[in-house]
Amino acid sequence: MYDSYLSRIFGDQADKFRESKVLMVGAGGIGCELLKDLLLMNYGEIHILDLDTIDLSNLNRQFLFRQKDIKQSKALTAQKAVESFNHNSKLVAHHGNIMDTNMFPLSFFKQFNIIFNALDNLEARFYVNKIALFTKIPLIESGTSGLKGQVQPIYPYQTECFACIPKEQPKSFPVCTIRSTPSKPIHCITWAKNFLFPQLFGEDASEQDKLKPQDVDSDNKAEIEALLKESNELLDLKALVMNAVPEDDSYVYKIIAKIFKDDIERLLLIETLWTTREKPTPLEFEETKAQTFDGQRLWTAAENVAVFVDSTHKIAQRLKTGPVDFDKDDEDTLDFVVSAANLRSHVFHIPLKTKFEIKQIAGNIIPAVATTNAIMAGFSALSSIHAFYNTVEEKVKHSKMVYDSNQPARFVNSSGLAPRNNRCPACSVTRGIITLDLSQLTVNDIREAIIAKYGYSDDIGIADGSRLLYDYDFDDNLETSLDKVCAYGDVLFITDADEELDSLELFIDRGDALELPAFTLPKAVKNTDTPEDEDDEDDFALEGEVIDLDGPKRKAEDEKEPAAKKRKLDASAEIEIVEL
Numbered sequence: 001m002y003d004s005y006l007s008r009i010f011g012d013q014a015d016k017f018r019e020s021k022v023l024m025v026g027a028g029g030i031g032c033e034l035l036k037d038l039l040l041m042n043y044g045e046i047h048i049l050d051l052d053t054i055d056l057s058n059l060n061r062q063f064l065f066r067q068k069d070i071k072q073s074k075a076l077t078a079q080k081a082v083e084s085f086n087h088n089s090k091l092v093a094h095h096g097n098i099m100d101t102n103m104f105p106l107s108f109f110k111q112f113n114i115i116f117n118a119l120d121n122l123e124a125r126f127y128v129n130k131i132a133l134f135t136k137i138p139l140i141e142s143g144t145s146g147l148k149g150q151v152q153p154i155y156p157y158q159t160e161c162f163a164c165i166p167k168e169q170p171k172s173f174p175v176c177t178i179r180s181t182p183s184k185p186i187h188c189i190t191w192a193k194n195f196l197f198p199q200l201f202g203e204d205a206s207e208q209d210k211l212k213p214q215d216v217d218s219d220n221k222a223e224i225e226a227l228l229k230e231s232n233e234l235l236d237l238k239a240l241v242m243n244a245v246p247e248d249d250s251y252v253y254k255i256i257a258k259i260f261k262d263d264i265e266r267l268l269l270i271e272t273l274w275t276t277r278e279k280p281t282p283l284e285f286e287e288t289k290a291q292t293f294d295g296q297r298l299w300t301a302a303e304n305v306a307v308f309v310d311s312t313h314k315i316a317q318r319l320k321t322g323p324v325d326f327d328k329d330d331e332d333t334l335d336f337v338v339s340a341a342n343l344r345s346h347v348f349h350i351p352l353k354t355k356f357e358i359k360q361i362a363g364n365i366i367p368a369v370a371t372t373n374a375i376m377a378g379f380s381a382l383s384s385i386h387a388f389y390n391t392v393e394e395k396v397k398h399s400k401m402v403y404d405s406n407q408p409a410r411f412v413n414s415s416g417l418a419p420r421n422n423r424c425p426a427c428s429v430t431r432g433i434i435t436l437d438l439s440q441l442t443v444n445d446i447r448e449a450i451i452a453k454y455g456y457s458d459d460i461g462i463a464d465g466s467r468l469l470y471d472y473d474f475d476d477n478l479e480t481s482l483d484k485v486c487a488y489g490d491v492l493f494i495t496d497a498d499e500e501l502d503s504l505e506l507f508i509d510r511g512d513a514l515e516l517p518a519f520t521l522p523k524a525v526k527n528t529d530t531p532e533d534e535d536d537e538d539d540f541a542l543e544g545e546v547i548d549l550d551g552p553k554r555k556a557e558d559e560k561e562p563a564a565k566k567r568k569l570d571a572s573a574e575i576e577i578v579e580l
């Protein structure tokens with residue numbers, strides 16, 4: 001009966017769902033919705049993969065989970081939760097990190113017809129994108145951020161991949177703004193969370209961590225000296241924290257005096273800093289009772305001192321049993337960041353903020369909206385029907401990118417898929433899978449095999465990720481067994497020193513005998529232009545990020561298509577301090 005509904009909606013395609021195996025990566029906000037949708041489409045086999053366990057804060061929108069499931073695996077719980085639904089799909093749950101190549105080697109991915117991403121970070125998204133390129137499996141990428149959401153079907157090498165359009169970098173501030181001349185609340189919050197907190201409570205601050213002149217990128221000699229003195233004295237204060245005893249919190253006042261008074265007085269001596277800026281006022285304070293206050297209202301300077309003492313002393317005690325990291329949901333660490341940021345704001349005549357406001361900023365919180373997740377999961381599931389057309393041309397022609405905007409006139413928008421960007425660091429490279437037994441071969445064996453297979457000259461470079469294994473001037477490893485220098489799941493990068501043939505990326509997969517992918521390597525494109533974007537998809541350093549898939553960098557072709565302009569995936573911008 002239900003099958004006939006499906007056939008009415010999807011026609012012949014419905015049969016194909018039943019014969020297909022799909023992988024869903026991420027069983028969070030979008031994943032819970034998507035799993036239900038995939039079941040309703042009667043997919044033959046659905047693999048649910050997530051590395052995490054359920055948290056109380058997930059329950060408001062991840063509707064497959066209940067209070068009793070807290071701390072349980074998301075993947076396994078999601079599977080159990082839907083088992084009771086009326087469905088015909090075979091379900092397989094995997095509790096693990098998608099980037100774990102031991103658990104999920106390339107052969108694991110090869111069994112799927114479609115991969116659905118329902119992830120929340122760039123690193124994993126880039127990784128799955130790369131896997132999709134190696135395996136040529138269609139990938140349906142999705143993401144939401146508050147009311148914004150997006151679904152991008154990716155047909156490897158045919159359409160824009162996840163790395164084709166540069167991603168927006170995390171918001172960053174110059175180190176001098178953070179350390180010497182803040183002018184906005186965010187500068188003070190960043191200072192408290194990313195500088196002061198790790199300095200006082202971070203794990204191995206030691207002599208080696210003392211700031212050296214070369215670490216400070218400023219032309220102002222006096223400023224450099226002040227910063228050096230300031231941060232090296234801070235390490236002495238850390239000793240006070242480490243040696244704190246429960247009954248005595250007086251050391252915290254020494255910390256306050258140094259950070260909010262002495263350091264500020266030192267900064268004031270550098271006249272050049274204040275020619276165009278308002279001068280800070282060193283903090284005058286009295287010792288008060290350590291305590292906390294209601295987080296919805298603004299605290300006075302004296303109240304912030306009381307909270308600073310309370311939270312510092314509590315964290316100091318906790319350090320005795322293990323490291324303490326900043327976490328927006330950890331009251332002590334949040335109180336510390338709130339009071340430290342506010343005291344700094346007070347000193348620099350910047351408006352203070354409530355604990356509630358600072359929690360949003362320091363925790364990079366953009367509230368997740370269950371409805372946006374449900375809508376995008378629905379489009380993600382629906383997009384998969386195009387993957388069943390017979391020809392690539394048809395698949396691409398019918399597929400659409402879907403995204404919403406908060407403009408009431410047109411909440412949901414779509415546009416055709418853009419072709420791949422021939423400058424994309426991920427999909428403009430020739431890629432293949434090499435199968436071999438690492439323990440049976442040396443670097444030289446692989447070097448000779450590659451040269452023979454693709455017609456490179458003798459002068460090639462072989463790197464594993466960013467580590468050089470061989471080049472003309474570096475042959476130390478030639479006789480080294482490959483299992484000493486590579487692992488399954490690594491990617492070998494082959495370059496032609498003569499620049500005759502194109503570079504090549506080979507994904508190392510486990511196998512009995514050496515097998516190299518068969519293709520004719522294109523001639524190298526001698527590119528003399530400055531690349532528009534140096535953003536390497538292998539640069540996995542970004543976490544919690546704003547992804548603006550086609551912000552200002554997007555080029556003319558989309559100018560004609562304003563609907564395709566604003567596409568964001570998630571927007572939990574981690575704040576970074578950069579040196580200018």
Ligand SMILES: Nc1ncnc2c1ncn2[C@@H]1O[C@H](COP(=O)(O)OP(=O)(O)OP(=O)(O)O)[C@@H](O)[C@H]1O
Nearest residue numbers: 026027028029050051052096097098118119120124
């Ligand atoms: N490398 C990875 N391997 C497997 N699962 C991952 C990986 N990275 C992220 N995930 C999972 O993707 C899901 C994304 O879901 P969602 O965006 O709702 O985040 P969340 O962690 O559940 O919620 P919040 O971030 O709001 O606390 C999470 O369940 C997360 O565990």
Ligand SMILES: [Zn+2]
Nearest residue numbers: 161164424427
């Ligand atoms: Zn690409």
